[in-house]
Amino acid sequence: MPRGPSPSWxxxxxxxxxxxxxxxxxxxxxxxEGQYSVLVYTGxxxxxxxxEIKRALFRAAKRQGVSVTAKVEKHxxxxxxxxxxxxxxxxxxxxxxxxxxDRSLWPxxxxxxxx
Numbered sequence: 312m313p314r315g316p317s318p319s320w321x322x323x324x325x326x327x328x329x330x331x332x333x334x335x336x337x338x339x340x341x342x343x344e345g346q347y348s349v350l351v352y353t354g355x356x357x358x359x360x361x362x363e364i365k366r367a368l369f370r371a372a373k374r375q376g377v378s379v380t381a382k383v384e385k386h387x388x389x390x391x392x393x394x395x396x397x398x399x400x401x402x403x404x405x406x407x408x409x410x411x412x413d414r415s416l417w418p419x420x421x422x423x424x425x426x
Contacts, residue, residue, distance in 0.1 A: 326364065328352075328371045335396040336377065345401025347377075352392040358383065361390035368394050378402060 316322075324355045331350065338348035355361035355403075372379035381394040406417060414420045 324367070325368050325369065328364070328367045329374060331368065331394070332371045332375050332377065332379065332396050335379075335394065336375070340401070343401075344405045345398035347396040347398070348395060349395045352394065353386070353389065355390040355392065356388075358385075358390055361392050364392045365394075368392065372396060391407065 317387050331352065335347045335350050340346065341348055352364050355364060365383060366383045368379050368381050375396075376399065378397040378399050379394055380397065381392055384393055410417050414422065
């Protein structure tokens with residue numbers, strides 16, 4: 312007997328932008344901080360749509376095992392999302408080299424609750 316559909320809490324929320332994250336990674340690293348190339352998602356007619364694209368990029372990056380930085384920009388009447396994938400291991404190494412191993416001195420503590 313075939314299985315039914317996945318539970319609603321397990322299903323992926325559209326839009327699925329895994330290919331956009333992989334495209335940023337495929338272009339290779341740009342600097343020693345583990346950042347990949349910058350890409351721009353264009354054609355968002357409203358700010359709400361651009362923010363949903365930004366959230367979808369964060370969900371896709373989590374599935375791919377990388378970090379992402381994304382910024383919503385206004386271009387005339389449309390909005391665009393400029394984003395870049397970041398390699399987690401290289402970024403962590405960079406932060407430790409720059410700020411030291413004490414997490415209280417880091418600009419962002421990933422293990423602190425409420426961030």
